[in-house]
Amino acid sequence: MIKYIIYTILFTLTISPLVAQDIGADQTIPMDPDIRIGKLDNGLTYYIRHSENPKNRGEFYIVHNVGAMQEEDNQNGLAHFLEHMAFNGTKHFPKKTMLEYLASIGVRFGTNVNAFTSRNVTAYNISEVPLVRGTIIDTVLLMLHDWSSYITCDSAEIEAERGVIREEWRTRDIPRTRLSEQLNPVMYNHSKYAKRNVIGDINIIMNFKRQTLLDFYHKWYRPDLQAVIVIGDFDVNMMESKIKTILSPLPKALHPVQKEVYSVPDNQEPLVGISTDPDAGAMVVRLMYKLDLPSPSERQTVKAYKTDLKRSFISELFKKRIINKAAQGNPYIRQGSVNYTDLTPDKKMVFIMGAVKNNKVNEALNELAIEVERIKKHGFTPDEFNEQQANMLKSVKLQMDQRKNLKSVDMVKACLTHFTTGAPIPSNDFLEKMSVSMLQNLTLEELNRTALEMFSDDNILITVLGPRRENISYPNEQELIATVRNAKDQDLTPYIHRTLKDTRLITKTPQAGNILKEKKNDTMGTIEWTLSNGAKVIIKSYPTKKDIVDIKGFSQGGTSTLPEEELSNGFMANNFCQLMGVKNFSRSDLKQINVGKVISITPEIGEYHETLSGYAAKRDLETLMQMIYLYVTEPNFDQQEFNRQIEKIKSTLNNRKGLPKAEYSQEIRGVKYNQHPRKTSMTLEKANTITFEKTKQIYQERFANAGDFTFILTGDIELEKLKPLVETYIASLPTTGIKQEYKDNHVRYAKGKIIRHIEKELTTDKASISVLYTAKLPYSADNKILSAAFCYILRDRYMKSIREEKGGAYSVSVNATEEAVPTNQIAIEVNFDTAPFMADEMLEIVQKEIDDLVKNGPSSSELENAQRYFNKLYKTNISTNAYWQETLSDYYLHGIDNFTNYENKMSNLTPSDIRKFAKTVFGQKNKMEFVLLPKK
Structure with a gap:
């Protein structure tokens, strides 16, 4: 989903272009009227919202607008340590009594009770609270009260928690973390951000004095830097009254220290980081462009929102180009992506990534840099623009539909972000008008100008991540910078955009079958249909989740029916079928065809069953049924895509050679199952036995007999509308008349x-x-x-x-x-x-x-x-x-x-x-x- 749409909350309205054009660029985006925002005399901010999804439940958060960036050097890691101490004793809940009480009402630590610390924010949550008694609400609010100002930080508990955090540090010490931390000086340009990784300095963690922790706590945990967010199935006036009663007594800071705002310095020359690790697998090159964000007050305006929208629009277009680049010909990137993402509270970045083939780092980076320069020289094409504009307008409608199922916990993030960054919480009505207006009035010329601003020659970051091996060498910083610069001088032709001419999935409607028998199952509350081709359809209709229908079709057999020498082809059949399309459409083509629709369907071949599982919005149910029909009757076995996947598998296996964790996993897997050949891991030797024809044959055989399948549909279902779809697209599926069972190959756990x-x-x-x-x-x-x-x-x-x-x-x-x-x-x-x-x-x-x-x-x-x-x-x-x-x-x-x-x-x-x-x-x-x- 396009990023800017993820955080929008929209009503199901149809807005005309004329109405939409009334919004001015300098206009402040109005707050969502459904959220009550207030501030107590002590400075604490509160957000309250009524939500009945789920019913009789509540979400309780306290957010501290501070984190690891507020630590002094001798406190490195203590923001996170303090978070742990909040669960080890407070004024009204000594030792573990808080967690014991919550457990007694069905609220579980780690699942419903948790916290997180980042560089800039610390937040605690008590979720899925059963709102069955007023005293429960009072008690949970008292917990938030204590987390604000009354964490005990008992000496004995501190000593006990040192070991827990030491082990958290040990658990997190994995290749991905180590690679990332090597790059922090480059990503954050040697600022304080590069010196704070949240988990902290383990030597400080194991040796700090209690007073050092208290110094941090009393300096930064105070109401003027805190917000309480409460969302759930309750009366808002009642909740506001309770918040005022319980949280107003929190002491106001007498001499509050001004919170320093940290930023990442700009850079005129590209910054380069090369990060390697003995346990790393794949090699990745990244080309990034840092972008400034407006000030917190400016973020409230329509202009700021439009800037974000245009950057998202450009990133989505660029992502499609990079994905296509990786999928065509013989490029130096195995796969690629483009993301528009946060870096710090005042900066975002465009993140262009390519998985490197055959250790050709410079060549892979050159391919990414060339595509950047192609955009700068020629811009995007009219066809690309028109297609993406239409897609994003469809996505607005899609998000409006998804709004019906928004859960209480999903509403928290908007409040948290508003408090910590100043990002607006838009009025639903206004947001829809604004989004439609901007998209309808956006021009290709304006978008291309924005792209030139995004991909400037300043604030460029180049990073390479990969394995540390004796036989692998990496280019130096100067070579990588030269690669990016040399791309500017290349004579580049405009991008050629491939447009799908005919996007119809079904050109000739199948000959429909029929429903032979209908039966009610009172135990499960289901309707059972037996179809003319032998397939069974089970329907569980209930309106709780509006507009969404889930489906799963299954049949017995799976790879258990294959002889041992064909298991590698069975492995590939399962991998490939999850990536393939239908007819002459690739998987990416299907995504394009279905933009603006809520739909997903994936075939799988497991050990004992084959399945077709997915979901759709009610209005898209026919498309879902068509895709099920085509995955059985016309799957797209593309030889080039098959070759790419084989190459990827072999590359992954090569990268894992000599990795201790991979060798260990392979060893214990064999022991678990008595070295049974059906449970051994994939190897290069096995991969070399995989063929296109055999893989295709296995898939076709597993899905040949629809009469063996049972399809279960659950959700918001109207039987009269479902019936003709089932008869047309499921009852018409081919059948062999031979019922197949899974085969017991005596795969068992080792005994003793x-x-x-x-x-x-x-x-x-x-x-x-x-x-x-x-x-x-x-x-x-x-x-x-x-x-x-x-x-x-x-x-x-x-x-x-x-x-x-x-x-x-x-x-x-x-x-x-x-x-x-x-x-x-x-x-x-x-x-x-x-x-x-x-x-x-x-x-x-x-x-x-x-x-x-x-x-x-x-x-x-x-x-x-x-x-x-x-x-x-x-x-x-x-x-x-x-x-x-x-x-x-x-x-x-x-x-x-x-x-x-x-x-x-x-x-x-x-x-x-x-x-x-x-x-x-x-x-x-x-x-x-x-x-x-x-x-x-």
């Missing part, structure tokens, strides 16, 4: 106790732990409920014992996978990173917590917290298409009813039930322990 501690040459002093427990277990609704509750409880225990008590990990994930095919089984996996010297101790705790649950079960309060959380989640989920797609797929594929009596089943669980479940799973004694360690 397996321990693999593998040492590799690692860049980071880090131990990555994965413990996998497997067991035979009936695939049932009851066991899925038990498994969810058990994992919730186990994860919470690890957060206390591993994270809080030992400081041994930043986070611990506990996930269960229940499998129905090829056999009923469950896998429960525990994953986290820790310090190598702590690995053995952490592994002991992993097992100890499980042993305790097997022996004693959970406490009543542990189980009650899980029950409240999942029952609250269930009430929210049952109004979503995603929930019904998953639930109905389970029901019609495996005969499992996860819907009926869910709340009762969850509420009636006892600690004894959890203990028995744990005993059943872990009593089978199947445990795989994998640890990746640095070589000593």
